[in-house]
Amino acid sequence: MTFPKLAALAMIIACGATAALADSALTITETRAFETAPGAMSGGGYLTITNTGTEDDKLVAVTADFPRVQLHTTEFENDVARMVHLDAIPVPAGDTVTLAPGGMHVMFMGLQGKPLTAGDEISATLVFEQAGEVPVTFDVVARDMPAPTGHENH
């Protein structure tokens, strides 16, 4: 086994749920979603995409077992939030693109009856214009909780 392949394998092992593609220049990390209320109808997913290659790419879709999954961002004007559907998220060569709370996110829609619970995993597929389909797992995690007090956290 050559060293680069070994390094790639080590990266796959080190990153756990992360998809590190041996034959692609994309590294996907920090795939996660926040838990939702029992009756929630939607949830947000987040991730980081690093393109170490020389070719620009685009995230054009995310598929998962929900009635609808879309890429969104939020724009703010005079304290008014406007969520906007994105057709694609560019991932230029050499860049890292982060989908993080308060900005771009994956929106899982139509959760009725199946809330996201901390500890769950969401199997999904990222669809890139160049790299094609990349299977990933979003770990469902608790939101940042209030400072420890006598209250039980929900």
Place this chain on the structure above:
Amino acid sequence: MKAVIFGSATLAAAAAIGVYTWQTTQTPDPCGNTSVAGASIGGPFELVSETGETVTDTDVITKPTLVYFGYTFCPDVCPIDSMRNAIAAEILADEGVDIGTIFISVDPQRDTVDVVRDYTDNFHPEMIGLTGSPEQIRAASQAYKTYYRAVEGDPDYYLVDHSTQTYLMFPETGFATFFRRDTPSEQVAEITACFVDQLA
């Protein structure tokens, strides 16, 4: 927030080109937060509580209270803001300051009593979630000078544009100040505690 002081002619012009903004000054309030000068925010409203009962502002604002308008279908901004407010309430509880938190839905079509109750309980067991008829919500939003608009075109998965500021309201004196969404929970707690001291 930038100072935006309009003369009436400018206001008319701004309205004519559809500019949505507030009339504000940069004068800090006694607690060091930017306040809204001259605007009367808050007042009577009638909405539907987590138990399905019709309630008024005096039923739910019984102590210093953080009031936020949002919708539960919103997966990113509203949970962040609601959690920020819940954390501020927890910080103050640890300091012996009892405040309330209220989430008012601007999505009457999807946000039923059950949905709003589950949603708010997820952030804080005592957060009050209010919904209502389209008319009730419209009236409450207008009283608080917030903006919301459902984006048309998708019957089930539509989005709602909405204001994101959180208001600090007192039972007797009404509006104290507001917090933009980039204000961290610690600062919300600190400024709220200052107002509680001032108005106690």
